[in-house]
Amino acid sequence: MSYFNPERHKRKSLLPLLMLGSLCLVALYYAFTANQKTVPVLPENAVRPHLIRWLVENPDSWPAQDPIFNPVAVRRIYERTDYRLLWFDNYSLSDTANDLLKQLTASSSGNPSSMVDYRYHLGYFDRTLRDTPQRLQMAAVLDVLLTDAFVSYAQDTQLDKMKPRTRQQRDITPVHNGEGGFALVAYTAPRQASTDGRKYFRGYDRSAETRRGTGIDRYRHYTRSRNIDRSRHYSQPRTSRFAPGGLPPRNGQRSYGNSDGQPQVGRVPDHSEGPFIEENTPYGGDEQALREQLALYRNIAASGRWRPIPAGPAMTIGAKHPHVAHLRNLLSLYGDYRSYYGEANSNHFDRRLHEAVLRFQRRHGLKSDGIVGRETRKRLNLSPTARAHIIEKNIRRRRELPATLGDRFIQVNVPAYELYYVEDDRIRLSMNVVVGKKKHATPEIKTRVSRVVFNPTWTVPRSILVNEILPKARANPQGMENMGYRVVSGSGEHLPLTSKNLSAAGAGSYLMRQLGGEQNILGRVKFEIPNTDDIYLHDTRARSLFSLTDRDYSHGCIRLEKPRHLAEALLRPQGDWDQWRINQLTTGDETTEVKMEDNVKVYVTYWTAWVDGQGELHFRPDIYGKDGLAANQF
Numbered sequence: 001m002s003y004f005n006p007e008r009h010k011r012k013s014l015l016p017l018l019m020l021g022s023l024c025l026v027a028l029y030y031a032f033t034a035n036q037k038t039v040p041v042l043p044e045n046a047v048r049p050h051l052i053r054w055l056v057e058n059p060d061s062w063p064a065q066d067p068i069f070n071p072v073a074v075r076r077i078y079e080r081t082d083y084r085l086l087w088f089d090n091y092s093l094s095d096t097a098n099d100l101l102k103q104l105t106a107s108s109s110g111n112p113s114s115m116v117d118y119r120y121h122l123g124y125f126d127r128t129l130r131d132t133p134q135r136l137q138m139a140a141v142l143d144v145l146l147t148d149a150f151v152s153y154a155q156d157t158q159l160d161k162m163k164p165r166t167r168q169q170r171d172i173t174p175v176h177n178g179e180g181g182f183a184l185v186a187y188t189a190p191r192q193a194s195t196d197g198r199k200y201f202r203g204y205d206r207s208a209e210t211r212r213g214t215g216i217d218r219y220r221h222y223t224r225s226r227n228i229d230r231s232r233h234y235s236q237p238r239t240s241r242f243a244p245g246g247l248p249p250r251n252g253q254r255s256y257g258n259s260d261g262q263p264q265v266g267r268v269p270d271h272s273e274g275p276f277i278e279e280n281t282p283y284g285g286d287e288q289a290l291r292e293q294l295a296l297y298r299n300i301a302a303s304g305r306w307r308p309i310p311a312g313p314a315m316t317i318g319a320k321h322p323h324v325a326h327l328r329n330l331l332s333l334y335g336d337y338r339s340y341y342g343e344a345n346s347n348h349f350d351r352r353l354h355e356a357v358l359r360f361q362r363r364h365g366l367k368s369d370g371i372v373g374r375e376t377r378k379r380l381n382l383s384p385t386a387r388a389h390i391i392e393k394n395i396r397r398r399r400e401l402p403a404t405l406g407d408r409f410i411q412v413n414v415p416a417y418e419l420y421y422v423e424d425d426r427i428r429l430s431m432n433v434v435v436g437k438k439k440h441a442t443p444e445i446k447t448r449v450s451r452v453v454f455n456p457t458w459t460v461p462r463s464i465l466v467n468e469i470l471p472k473a474r475a476n477p478q479g480m481e482n483m484g485y486r487v488v489s490g491s492g493e494h495l496p497l498t499s500k501n502l503s504a505a506g507a508g509s510y511l512m513r514q515l516g517g518e519q520n521i522l523g524r525v526k527f528e529i530p531n532t533d534d535i536y537l538h539d540t541r542a543r544s545l546f547s548l549t550d551r552d553y554s555h556g557c558i559r560l561e562k563p564r565h566l567a568e569a570l571l572r573p574q575g576d577w578d579q580w581r582i583n584q585l586t587t588g589d590e591t592t593e594v595k596m597e598d599n600v601k602v603y604v605t606y607w608t609a610w611v612d613g614q615g616e617l618h619f620r621p622d623i624y625g626k627d628g629l630a631a632n633q634f
Helices: 006-010 015-036 049-059 071-080 093-105 115-119 122-128 136-161 208-214 287-303 322-334 349-364 374-380 386-398 463-473 479-482 499-507 541-549 563-574 579-585
Strands: 172-176 181-187 216-218 223-225 229-232 264-267 410-414 418-423 426-436 447-448 449-454 485-488 511-514 525-528 553-554 559-562 592-595 601-605 608-612 618-621
Touching: 006 426, 015 093, 071 136, 093 122, 093 136, 115 122, 115 136, 115 410, 122 136, 208 499, 216 559, 264 418, 322 349, 322 374, 349 374, 374 511, 386 608, 426 541, 426 563, 463 479, 463 499, 463 511, 479 485, 485 499, 525 563, 563 579
Parallel strands: 410 601, 426 553
Antiparallel strands: 172 181, 216 223, 229 264, 410 418, 418 426, 426 559, 447 601, 449 525, 449 592, 485 511, 608 618
16 A cells, blocks of 8 residues: 555645745845845944055055145144044045035135145045945045145134235125216125035035025126116216117117106116126237247257157146156246256146146146146147147238237137237237037138127028928927017018928028027127128027037137127227116117227137237147148147
8 A cells, every 4th residue: 555645745735835935035025125224334443554554654655646735734633543534424424524525615716726626625526526435445535635625724714814804805786877976885695505515526516506596696796686676877868879869769668767867777687797897918919929939949849858748647736756857847848837956857746837737728728727637738748840830820820910900809719719809909808709610610700890789680591490490490380489480581571480481481482580589599699790601799598608618619600708798898989888788788679780880800810829918829729620730639
C-alpha cells in the first residue's frame, strides 16, 4: 500500500505559504523605507587628515582653484576646533553657513570681476553648491573657503568701523523740475531677506521677484519708486520744431500741460532710462596711433621673445603654477603688465598680475573676470605677426573714412558691439549694441541721421515675412493681431489677418506692418539713417542680449541699449528735449517723427583693431571673416 495519496496532496492548504510571503513583503517594504530616509553621516574626524595636510604640512597641495586669502587665521581657527568641519551638518550646509552666504552676497558688489567677490569666493560657491556635496574632500574644501570668506568679511567690517565716514554713495532721484530746477530726494533701496541661501550662490540675487516685491526699479545712476508720481512743468509756451504751431494734442494723453496751464502729473514710465549723464572721455581712433602700434608688434615678432602659453589649467589670483611666470612675461610684452626686478620668474599669481589680466581682457572684449581660461588663453596666444596683419587691415579701413569725422557723429563698431556718440572729439555717450549675425551681416555704412521716430511702425521685409511672420500669422492670427500686425493694402488701408489677406501678402500684393506700441519689434525709438541696405538704429524688447559678451543676433539692423539717451543727445540742440518729454512720447501707441535739423554723421565701421583716446590698443574677433585670418575668428 502506498503512503502517497494524490487526492490528499491536492487538498493541502496554501495559507502558510501566503503568510510567509506577506511577511517577506512587509520586511522588504520597511527595509526600503528605512533606506530612503537614511542620511549619510560625516565621521567626526574624517576630514582631519585633509585639513592638516592643506593648512599645516603642505599648503601647496591645496586642491581648489580659489586660494586661501587668510591662511594664518584659518589655520588657527581649525587648530582650536581640532580640525573639524565648521559649516556642515553631515553633508548639508548648516543654517549658519546659509546665513553667512547671504550676508557675504549682500556685502558684495555683485560684480564677478570685483576683488570683494574673489575674497569671498562667491564664484566658487556658485559653481559647487548647486547640489549637495557628496564627497568628503569637496565638503572639506567648501568648509575651508567658507571660513576664509568669514575672516575676510570680518576684516572688511572692522575696516568699515574704523572709517565711519566711508559709506556707499546713496542713490538720488529727480522728482520735479520747477523754476528753481530739480528737487532731489535721497533714497536707499532696502535689501530683501530670503529664507534660502542657495539663491545667492551666483554671487548676488538676480531674481525679478525681489524687485517686484518692493516696487523698486534699480537703474544705473539712481533708484526710483514706481508709486511716486512725477510732474513735468513747461512754464514758457513754446513752438515745436517738428510740427507747425507746437505739439499737436494726441487724444488728450500726451499734452505737456493741462488746459489751465498747470503741469500734468503722470507716472514715470517703466521703460524710462533715467537722466542722461554725459560721459567725457577722449575719442581716439587715429590712423597714426595704429601705425605706431604696428611698428611695436613687428618689433615683438622680430625679437623672438614671444612664446605662446602651453596648455594647462585655468589660472586666477592666488594660483601657483609654472605658467604664471610665462603669463607675466607675455603681458609685459603686450604692455598690460609692468614688471619689477625679481618678479619675472615668480610663479605666484598676485594682485598686480590679476589687474594686468583684467586690462588685457578689457582690451580684447572678453568678460573681465581675471581668470586665464580657454578664451583668454586663445587671445594671449595669437602671435604678434598675426596681430600686425590685423592692424594693417584696420589701417586701410581707417583710410576709407574722412580724416576728420566731424564735430558731432555716431560710430557703431560692429566687431566691438559698441556705439559711441562723439562731440568735439569727446565721447559723450557709449552703449552696447546688437548687430547682425553672420548670415545677415551688418554692412559698413557712411550716412547721417535723418529723423528720430518715437513709437515706430515696422514694415516687415519680404524675406522675414515669408520665412517667419506668415507661418506664425496663419497658425495664430488673433495672437499676431494682438501684437499689432496688420496687412496693408495698396491704398494704405490696414486689414485683418484673414486667410485671404495673408495669401495676398505672401504673393507680394500686400505688405504687412506692425503698429507702434509696446509689442513692436523695433521698440519705442528708431533712428532713420538713409542707406541702400535698409539698415537703421532702433530700440528692442530683447533687453537680455545686451548682457552677453557676443552680441550678433539681429537680421542686420543695429539694436541699441540706450535709445532714449541717444535721442536726447541728438535732439537737445533743437529745443527743449529731455528725459521727461521723451518718456511721454514713448508711451502709448501713437507714432511721432522728428526731423533732424543738424547734420549728424553716422559711421558703421568694422574695426577689429583700434587705439582709443587713452592710447590703449584694442582687438576684437573677426566675426564676419573679413580680415582673412582664421586665427582671429575664435
